[in-house]
Amino acid sequence: MTYTNDVNPSLIQQWIAEKLEPQQLRDNLLSQGWDESIIKTYIREYRRVKNAKRLTVGFICLATGAFLGFISCVLTILNPVPELYNWILYGLTSVALLILFFGLYCIFE
Numbered sequence: 001m002t003y004t005n006d007v008n009p010s011l012i013q014q015w016i017a018e019k020l021e022p023q024q025l026r027d028n029l030l031s032q033g034w035d036e037s038i039i040k041t042y043i044r045e046y047r048r049v050k051n052a053k054r055l056t057v058g059f060i061c062l063a064t065g066a067f068l069g070f071i072s073c074v075l076t077i078l079n080p081v082p083e084l085y086n087w088i089l090y091g092l093t094s095v096a097l098l099i100l101f102f103g104l105y106c107i108f109e
Contacts, residue, residue: 007045015046022047054106061103068096 015025022043029039072092079085 007042012042012046012049016050054109058103058106061099061106063103065096065098065100065103068092068099072096 020028025043025046026039029042034042072088075088075092076085
């Protein structure tokens with residue numbers, strides 16, 4: 001399957017700013033008289049650009065959650081401040097897991 005590079009990026013960004021759904025976009029382009037193959041190419045590119053933002057946020061959340069989880073693990077093992085042991089073990093680990101799962105949600109949605 002080949003993709004043409006004739007897609008106008010400013011038009012894609014305009015549609016993203018308008019928050020159009022792919023079906024609305026398809027209907028609008030059909031009413032303007034666009035060819036079906038060109039519409040499929042534009043909709044494919046529109047979805048790719050729209051999902052790229054979500055993937056970036058997902059990977060940033062995964063990295064942040066993994067780092068917090070690692071710090072939580074190290075601080076739990078070392079136990080530098082015994083009074084904060086439960087806060088580190090349960091609190092920081094829970095926050096790390098929440099961030100990790102949010103990142104996974106963004107990636108796999």
